[in-house]
Amino acid sequence: MDPRERLEADRAETQARLAALLEDHAGVVAASRDSNADDEHDPEGQTIAFERSQTAALAHQARRHLHEVDAALARVADGSYGRCEVCGEPVPPGRLDARPTARTCIAHA
Ligand SMILES: [Zn+2]
Incomplete structure (x- = not known):
């Protein structure tokens, strides 16, 4: 496959993943606000805090990958x-x- 096509496909996929993660993240934050959870003492609050940090880590990873893909596309452009x-x-x-x-x-x- 043409490297540019492959990178563009990877980019689109990563962007979709990032959008889904951010949506998840917004949902988790809203849920934690609704439950009015105390992260330290409420076991459910701890679960939410964990999910929140997991999602944040995955979103961070997706963003970093997006940077790498963009850098690779720039290298395709300059040869x-x-x-x-x-x-x-x-x-x-x-x-x-x-x-x-x-x-x-x-x-x-
Ligand atoms: Zn070398």
Whole structure:
């Protein structure tokens, strides 16, 4: 597959995931407000706090991935995509298949 197409698809998918997570997050925050839970003493409040931090961590991950995808798309645009940042050698196609945002060859990973 064309790297740009693959990255665009990854980008769309990540954005959808992020939107779903933020929606979840909004729902959890609203639920915790409704239950008027005390996070420290109410067991249900603790569950909500956990879900909230999990969701926040996943959203953070999705955002970071989005940055990587954007950086990879910029490299496609300037022609440096698929070359190792360290040695300038081509990154093996198998590695790019597994990790389309890879910036380095296996030796420099
Ligand atoms: Zn290298």
